[in-house]
Amino acid sequence: MTGQTGPAPESNEPAHDPEVLQLAAKVFDLARGGDTDTVAAYVDAGVPANLSNDRGDTLLMLxxxxxxxxxxxxxxxxxxxxxxxxxxxxxxxxxxxxxxxEEVVRVLLTAGADPAAGHPSAIDTARMFGRTELLTLFGA
Known part of the structure; x- marks a missing residue:
């Protein structure tokens, strides 16, 4: 059916426009580098808070x-x-x-992150690396 218009399908991938890809790469670098104010400004201007890269890593993950x-x-x-x-x-x-x-762990827990989710989970990871203080925090 040609000629129909409607909302664009939802996608977490940026368009293939080189400028859009360049902007996304910049925002990922800002998140990775901890440039809090600039990341906030980009998200406030419309960059999705859950934007993810080609490996599924979100701004939050980075x-x-x-x-x-x-x-x-x-x-x-x-x-x-x-x-x-x-x-x-x-x-x-x-x-x-x-x-x-640990500070990031506490922030994520407060926001509802589940220490048993994922593979390996945060609990599994804490056990693997002997992070007993975090296991205590998780109640594990």
Whole structure:
């Protein structure tokens, strides 16, 4: 049926426009680097809070993994999903546990992240790396 118009199908992938791809790469780098104010400004201007890259890593995953608690808070405040796993089944919480980022772990737990979710889960990750303080925090 040609000629029909309607809403564009929902996709988490940016359009293949080089400028859009360049902008997405920049925002991922900002999240990875913990540039909280700039990430917030981009999301406030319309970049999806749950934007993910070609591996399924969201802005939140990158900020959590790299230990940027303030950026994690800002993304959560703007609707980022604390429970969303990447394409390998890893959650932002498990990433923060792997890196030993206790403040990020606490922020994600407050936002409803499940320490038993994902593969490996945050609990499994804490056990693998002997992070007993985090296991205590999880009640495991």
């Amino acid at each position: 900020a959590a993994y790299h230990g940027h608690a303030d950026t994690v808070r800002v993304l959560l405040d703007r609707g980022a999903d604390a429970t969303r796993a990447n394409d390998r089944g890893q959650t932002p919480l498990a990433g923060a546990v792997f890196k030993g980022e």
